[in-house]
Amino acid sequence: xxxxxxxxxxxxxxxxxxxxxxxxxxxxxxxxxxxxxxxxxxxxxxxxxxxxxxxxxxxxxxxxxxxxxxxxxxxxxxxxxxxxxxxxxxxxxxxxxxxxxxxxxxxxxxxxxxxxxxxxxxxxxxxxxxxxxxxxxxxxxxxxxxxxxxxxxxxxxxxxxxxxxxxxxxxxxxxxxxxxxxxxxxxxxxxxxxxxxxxxxxxxxxxxxxxxxxxxxxxxxxxxxxxxxxxxxxxxxxxxxxxxxxxxxxxxxxxxxxxxxxxxxxxxxxxxxxxxxxxxxxxxxxxxxxxxxxxxxxxxxxxxxxxxxxxxxxxxxxxxxxxxxx
Amino acid sequence: xxxxxxxxxxxxxxxxxxxxxxxxxxxxxxxxxxxxxxxxxxxxxxxxxxxxxxxxxxxxxxxxxxxxxxxxxxxxxxxxxxxxxxxxxxxxxxxxxxxxxxxxxxxxxxxxxxxxxxxxxxxxxxxxxxxxxxxxxxxxxxxxxxxxxxxxxxxxxxxxxxxxxxxxxxxxxxxxxxxxxxxxxxxxxxxxxxxxxxxxxxxxxxxxxxxxxxxxxxxxxxxxxxxxxxxxxxxxxxxxxxxxxxxxxxxxxxxxxxxxxxxxxxxxxxxxxxxxxxxxxxxxxxxxxxxxxxxxxxxxxxxxxxxxxxxxxxxxxxxxxxxxxx
Numbered sequence: 001x002x003x004x005x006x007x008x009x010x011x012x013x014x015x016x017x018x019x020x021x022x023x024x025x026x027x028x029x030x031x032x033x034x035x036x037x038x039x040x041x042x043x044x045x046x047x048x049x050x051x052x053x054x055x056x057x058x059x060x061x062x063x064x065x066x067x068x069x070x071x072x073x074x075x076x077x078x079x080x081x082x083x084x085x086x087x088x089x090x091x092x093x094x095x096x097x098x099x100x101x102x103x104x105x106x107x108x109x110x111x112x113x114x115x116x117x118x119x120x121x122x123x124x125x126x127x128x129x130x131x132x133x134x135x136x137x138x139x140x141x142x143x144x145x146x147x148x149x150x151x152x153x154x155x156x157x158x159x160x161x162x163x164x165x166x167x168x169x170x171x172x173x174x175x176x177x178x179x180x181x182x183x184x185x186x187x188x189x190x191x192x193x194x195x196x197x198x199x200x201x202x203x204x205x206x207x208x209x210x211x212x213x214x215x216x217x218x219x220x221x222x223x224x225x226x227x228x229x230x231x232x233x234x235x236x237x238x239x240x241x242x243x244x245x246x247x248x249x250x251x252x253x254x255x256x257x258x259x260x261x262x263x264x265x266x267x268x269x270x271x272x273x274x275x276x277x278x279x280x281x282x283x284x285x286x287x288x289x290x291x292x293x294x295x296x297x298x299x300x301x302x303x304x305x306x307x308x309x310x311x312x313x314x315x316x317x318x319x320x321x322x323x324x325x326x
Numbered sequence: 327x328x329x330x331x332x333x334x335x336x337x338x339x340x341x342x343x344x345x346x347x348x349x350x351x352x353x354x355x356x357x358x359x360x361x362x363x364x365x366x367x368x369x370x371x372x373x374x375x376x377x378x379x380x381x382x383x384x385x386x387x388x389x390x391x392x393x394x395x396x397x398x399x400x401x402x403x404x405x406x407x408x409x410x411x412x413x414x415x416x417x418x419x420x421x422x423x424x425x426x427x428x429x430x431x432x433x434x435x436x437x438x439x440x441x442x443x444x445x446x447x448x449x450x451x452x453x454x455x456x457x458x459x460x461x462x463x464x465x466x467x468x469x470x471x472x473x474x475x476x477x478x479x480x481x482x483x484x485x486x487x488x489x490x491x492x493x494x495x496x497x498x499x500x501x502x503x504x505x506x507x508x509x510x511x512x513x514x515x516x517x518x519x520x521x522x523x524x525x526x527x528x529x530x531x532x533x534x535x536x537x538x539x540x541x542x543x544x545x546x547x548x549x550x551x552x553x554x555x556x557x558x559x560x561x562x563x564x565x566x567x568x569x570x571x572x573x574x575x576x577x578x579x580x581x582x583x584x585x586x587x588x589x590x591x592x593x594x595x596x597x598x599x600x601x602x603x604x605x606x607x608x609x610x611x612x613x614x615x616x617x618x619x620x621x622x623x624x625x626x627x628x629x630x631x632x633x634x635x636x637x638x639x640x641x642x643x644x645x646x647x648x649x650x651x652x
Contacts (some may be wrong), residue, residue, distance in 0.1 A: 025463045032461060033438060112359060112650050125451040125458075132451075132643040136359060137351045137400065184551050279605065293635050297610050301449065303625035310619050317458040324438050325651055 001030070002326045003076070004062055004087075004317070005040045005056055009077060010069030014091060015314035018068060022319065023147075035323040045071075050294040056080050061321070064322050066315060067092040075102055079201055082109035088321040090116040091315050096199070099194035099205055103199050112325065117319035120147060120193045121285050121305040123314035130200055130289065131300065139292040140201055143259040144276075148178050148194045149306045150184040151215075156282050159252050162322030164239040165232035172229070180225050185215040187255065191266045194257040198264045205264060213267030246270035252278050327356065328652045330388055330413075331366045332645070333381055335403060338396030340417060341368075343638035344394060348645070361649040371395075375402075382406045390648045392641060393418040401428055408435035413648040417641050422525070423518035426532055429525050438651065439645035446473060446519045447611050447631040449640035455627065456526055456615065464526055465618035469585040470602075470609040473519045475501050475543075475609030475632045476510040482608050487580050490565040491558035498555070502609070506551050511541040513581065517592045520583040524590045529588060540594025541581070572596035578604050602626055626651040 006062055007024070008015060022029075022037055030036055040063065041055045056065060056077055065081035065088050067074050072094045081088050088110055090096065095117060096103050107113055119128045133140065146152055153176055157167035168185070171177045177184050191212045198205050214236065220228055239253075246253050251270040254277050258265045271278045276298070280286045285305025290298045332348070334341060348355075348363055356362050366389065367381045382391060382403055390413035392401050398420045408416050414436055416422065422429050432440055443453045459466060472478055479502055483493035494511070497503050503510050504610060517538045524531050542561065546554055565579075572579055577596040580603050584591045597604045602624070604614050611631025614622045630636055 021463050025461065028461060028463075123458075123619075125455050125627070128454075129451050132449075132646070133639070135351065135354060136639040136642040137354075138346050138639060154651060165417060282623070291641060294629055295450075297608070297630050299629035301451070301625075301627055302619055304623050313459070313462040313464060313619060316462040319459070 001036055001198055002034060003036045003038055004064060004319070004323050004326060005060055006064055007041045007043070007059055007081070008039070008066045008068070009052065009074055010044050010067060010071070010092070011042050011044050011310045012068065014311050014315070015066075017308050018066065018315045021312055021316050025316070027321065029323065033155065033320065037319065037323065041272055041290070045069075049076075051292075052077055053080065056084065056086070059084070059086065061085055062326055063087070063260050064089055064319055064320065067095070067314060070094065072098060073214070078106060078110060082106065082113060085113075087113045087115065087325075089315055089318040089322065090114075091118040091311055093119045093189075093192045093196065097195045097207060099206050100199065113322070116196075117318050118311055118314035119196055120145075121287060122307065123300070123310035124285060124287070124301050124303050124305055126287050126301060129299070130197065132288065133291055133293075133299075134200070138294075140261065140289065141292065141295065142290040143197055143201075143257075143287065144290070145193075145197075145257045145285070145287040146254055146277060146280055147190045147257055147285055147305060148184060148187075149257060149285060149304065151187075151190070151281045152280060152285070155253050155255060158239060158243055163233070163236045165236050168232055180228075182216065182221070182228060187212050187266050190255065192258050194259050194264055194266050197257075198259045201259065201261060203261065203264070209264070210248040211263070211267070212267040213238055213262065215268065223277050242268070242270070250274075254278065254280065328388075328649075329360045329364055330361050330390060330645070330649050330652060331364050331386055332390055332392060333369070333407070334384055334392040334394070335369050335378065336393060336397070336418070337368050337370050338394065339634045340392040340641070341392075342635050343634050344392065344641045347638055347642050351642070354403050355646065355649065359646065359649050361652055363645065363649065371397075378403055379406065382410065382412070385410070385412065387411055388652055389413070392643055392645065393421070396420065396639060398424060404432060405435060408432065410437060411439075413439045413441065413640055413651075414442075415644040415648065417444040417637055419445045419515075419518045419522065423521045423533060426525065426530050430623070432592055439648070441647055442522075443644050444637055444640035445522055446471075447613060447627070448633065449636035449643070450611060450613070450627050450629050450631055452525070452613050452627060455625070456523065459552070459615065459617055459619075459625075460526070464620075466587065466615065467618065467621065468615065468616040469523055469583075470616070471519075471523075471583045471613040472580055472603060472606055473511075473516045473583055473611055473613075473631060474581060474632065475514070475611060477513075477604060478611070479609045481579050481581060484565060484569055489559070489562045491562050494558055495555065506554075508547070508554060510541065513538050513540055513592050516581065516583050520590055520592050524585045525582075527539060527585065527587060529587065529590070530635045535590070536583070537589070537591040537593070539591075541594065559619055568596070572576075580604065580606065
C-alpha cells in the first residue's frame with residue numbers, strides 16, 4: 001500500500017471541507033488507487049513560518065502540500081515543498097497571479113507536481129482541459145469566460161430591469177458578495193484568473209498589464225463601505241443606459257474575461273444575447289475555448305464556479321491526481 | 327529521461343492522426359513531462375493475432391497499448407497488456423460496452439492504467455470529470471447527454487421545419503452519417519456510450535438492458551440501404567406530428583441519453599426549448615451532470631464530440647496521463 005502524506009495550509013471553510021471529504025473517501029481511494037491519504041499536519045495563520053518550514057522540511061516523501069489560504073505569503077513554503085520533491089495543490093490564486101517570475105519558478109520546480117485546477121472555476125474542469133489542448137498541439141485562439149458568480153448574478157438581475165444599486169444591495173444582503181462589495185466589483189478576482197490562463201498560454205504578463213475595467217469609479221474607492229453603498233445609486237443611470245443600448249442591439253451586459261495569445265482584457269461587455277456567454281444566467285461560471293481544433297464550435301464548460309463544497313472537491317481531485325502519479 | 331513505449335492497434339483516420347500529433351509534439355512532451363514517447367509497433371487487421379500477442383508479450387515496460395479500432399476482437403490484447411503492467415488507452419467503445427464481466431475484468435486488471443476518455447464525447451472532458459465527481463464523494467443524481475453529432479444535426483433541422491426524410495438524405499449527402507444511416511438512426515452508438523457511463527456509476531447492466539428507442543421501425547431493418555432511403559418518407563408524418571406537438575408546448579425534439587443510478591434510457595425526447603439540451607444546436611455534443619453538489623445548477627460540458635482531430639487529441643491526452651504516472 002502506497003502512502004501519500006498531506007500537509008495543509010489554511011483551515012478555513014474550504015480547508016475544513018477538504019479534510020471532511022478526504023476523510024470520508026479515504027477507504028474508496030485506498031481501494032481504487034491503492035494509496036493511503038494520511039494527514040501529517042494542518043496549519044493556520046497561528047502557526048509561525050518556522051513551524052511550517054520545519055514541517056515541510058521534515059515531511060516524509062511522498063507528500064503533498066495543500067494551500068487553501070488566500071495569502072500571498074505561502075510562496076516560500078510552496079517552493080520548499082516542490083524543491084523537496086513534494087506535490088503542491090493550490091486553491092489559492094495569489095502565488096500564481098503575483099509576479100511572473102514566481103509563476104515560472106513554481107512551474108520549473110514543480111512540473112507535473114504542481115496542481116491548481118481550483119484556481120479557475122473551482123471544481124470545473126478548466127485548467128487541465130486547457131493544458132491538454134496545448135500539449136496535444138492545439139492552438140488557442142481565444143478564451144472567453146465569466147468567472148464571477150457574484151457578477152453573473154448582478155447582470156442577470158440587471159437584464160431583467162433591476163437597477164445597479166438595487167441588485168448590488170440585494171446580492172450583499174444574500175451573502176453573495178464579499179463583506180465589501182468592491183472586492184467583487186473591482187474585477188480583481190476575475191483578473192487574477194485571467195492572468196493565470198494567459199500565463200498558461202505562455203504569455204509573460206503581470207497583473208498590471210491586464211486591461212481591467214472596474215465596475216465603479218476610482219473616486220468611490222476612498223469611502224468606507226457604508227458610504228460606498230449609499231453612493232451606489234449615482235451609478236444607476238449610467239448602467240441603465242448601457243443596458244438599454246445593449247438591449248436595442250439584442251445584446252446583454254456580461255462581465256467577461258477575454259484571453260488571447262496577444263491580449264488580456266477583463267471588463268463589462270455587451271455580448272449577443274444568443275451567444276454562449278449571453279445565454280448564461282445567474283451565478284454560473286462559463287469558459288469558452290476557441291481553438292484551431294474547436295474553431296467553428298468551441299469547447300464549453302459551464303457550472304457553479306465557486307462554493308465551499310465544489311472548491312474542496314476540486315482540491316481533492318488534484319490530490320488524487322498526485323496520488324495517481326505515485 | 328523516462329521512456330513510454332507505444333503499441334497501437336487500428337491505424338485508420340483517427341489512428342494516423344494520433345501518430346501525427348504525437349510525432350509533432352514529441353519534443354514538447356519531453357520538455358514538459360520528461361518522458362520520451364516511442365512508437366514500437368503499429369498494427370492493423372492485416373496483422374495476425376499471433377503477431378499482435380507476441381508484440382505485446384515482448385513490449386518493454388513501461389508501455390501503452392492504444393486501441394483506435396472499432397473492433398470487438400481486441401479484448402484479449404487489452405487484457406494481456408494490462409496483465410503485463412502496461413497502460414491501455416481506448417477510443418474503441420466495444421471492449422467497454424460488451425459484457426459487464428469484460429468491463430469489470432479490464433478495470434480490475436488495469437485500475438488507473440486503463441484510460442478511455444475518448445469513448446464518450448471524443449476530446450471533451452467527460453469520463454475524467456465523472457470519475458472525479460464519484461471518487462471525491464459526490465452523488466450522481468442524473469447524467470443527461472446528447473452524444474451523437476449526426477442526430478443533433480438532424481433534429482436541429484427538424485426544429486426548423488425540414489422533414490425527417492429530407493434531413494436524413496441531406497446529412498448522408500454531406501457525409502455526416504455512416505454509409506448506412508441506420509447505424510446512426512438505431513441509436514446503438516449512443517446506447518454504448520450511455521452504457522459506459524452507467525457502468526462507471528457502478529451499475530451492473532448489459533447493452534440489452536438499456537431502454538433504446540430506435541428512430542426507425544423494425545420492419546425497415548431488412549431493406550438494403552437504397553430501399554431504406556426510399557422508404558424514409560413514410561416516417562415524415564409521424565415526426566412532423568411529434569415536432570408540432572413539442573413546439574406547442576415550447577419544446578424541441580432531441581435524441582437524449584439519460585443515465586441515473588436506477589435507469590438508463592436512450593431515445594427521442596421532447597425537452598424544454600430553453601433547457602441546456604433544448605438550446606443545443608447542430609452537431610455539438612452535450613453532457614449535463616446533475617449531482618448532489620451540482621444540483622441546482624448542473625455541471626455542463628459542450629462542444630464537438632466527434633471528428634478525427636479532436637478524437638485523436640483525446641487519445642493523445644490519455645497517453646499523456648499515462649506518461650505522467652511514470
